[in-house]
Amino acid sequence: MNSAIELTNVGWRAGKSFELKDVSLKVPMGSIYGFLGPNGSGKTTTIRMFMGMLKPDCGHISILGASVPKDMKSILARIGYVPERPHVYPALSVGEQVKVHASFYRLWDQGWCNELMDRLNLDATQRISRMSKGETGKLLLLLALSQRPDLLVLDEPTDGLDPVVRRDVLSAVLDYVSETSATVFISSHLVHELERICDWVGVMDDGRLVAEMPMQHFKNGIKRLRVANAPDTVDQAPFTLLGRHRDNGVGSLETWVVRDWEAPMRHYFDHVGATVRDVIDLDLEEGFVELLRSSRPQHKKGS
């Protein structure tokens, strides 16, 4: 499978406070890839790394088949980028900012830009410094989409926006993707938001990529099990055990959180003399939290 974004063993250190540790991820071409993680987990740093804004200490990055940072100029011409914080010039009007931005992109589609401006209710004469957060967010998306990018990189694009604007922004992204074969890389800490739109998901925590899988797998594969007579050790299990704890006052019953679960895996417990009493579906947010909890070192779990 071709990858739109491919990071191989990328590491980067910012003093003693933060480190990206051996990050390897693959964003399939044409996918909508949700990049999840709590605040400060390294999402924006990873994005800046493959956008060529930061130079990795080690590892290799390729975007749309070209190498970063060697081919950065041609790569950036094909990327629509919405940064975490607005990067537009507040002294300009919307129309002026559009004109300035358009002059840097060969594939700029002014017709599509005008259409989007109407759809997103943006006024070309309005000064950017007087725009609300939601309007600025819509403008950033307008600039990114009007470039007709092959890859759309959205860093927390809906953070702090009201639900109506959030819906406008996401539906504009989805419409663009349905018309083109563009790849979307969208980072967020709002799990439920990505659930609706993404087909792949990567989870960052503490500078590490702790999971990467198809969204369907993420949604259906993480379960909470109630296990009677649970074995002390888990050997050669067909699933990944994320966590386990003994239920208070319920005899030998334990609660397990597992990943990559499928119904036939119940037979595993028969072999080890245990019984699965319940298989409980987790919603995406619960699954996300369990995934993070299991990926953190023991000393952090207690904190």
Place this chain on the structure above:
Amino acid sequence: MYQPMLFLHWKQIRMVLGLFVVAAFALPLIAVEGLGTPPGMDAVSLNAYRTLSAFQLWLPFFPALAAAIGLTLALSSWNWDHQQNHVYALSLPLTRWEYTIQKMLAGVSLALLPAIAFWLGAHVAAASVSLPAGLHAYPNELAARFFFATLLSYAMLFAMAAGTVRTTLWVSGVTFGFIFFGIIANDVLANYVDFFSRVNVVEEVYEWIIHAPGPFEVFTGNWSLIDV
């Protein structure tokens, strides 16, 4: 690419630049104000020495204005980039040197406006005074010096402002360190090495920089609109 850079810089600085244009036009006129023939005296009998002395009072303002324009253009050039950590610049499909050159050229273009105003002001000023015999006006030469002084100040500060705060501090630290420790080292070495008792190295370097053929000669050279 040059056009949007020029537009962005213009949007940021147009108010201040307007004031600089007015100041650049007015300064030569203010400098020659009162140099006209006093009542009861004809131009020929006006003392050339007195004319030059009166004009020289204004000389420090010319390089100062040029330096101020250069400084303002340089700082405003990078102001917004610094505020948003260069994210916009780095996300554009340009190499860093292309972006920097376009930005630099935009600032140079804007520096032309006060230079042209100064040139016009110098011509009007030169035409408005009756010069005593032996004195001549040099509006073109003065305007060229003004433009080059603006460019030098702009280029130097543009380069410094292009870097991070750490780079700026590093460059400033090395400069001041050279001056401070150079003076001390020279004084100490003068006790042991005859050469250093005769030559003050820091002073020599300073003199070379600010006088011909040093790069800062444009500031310390002849700024006279009226001269022999």
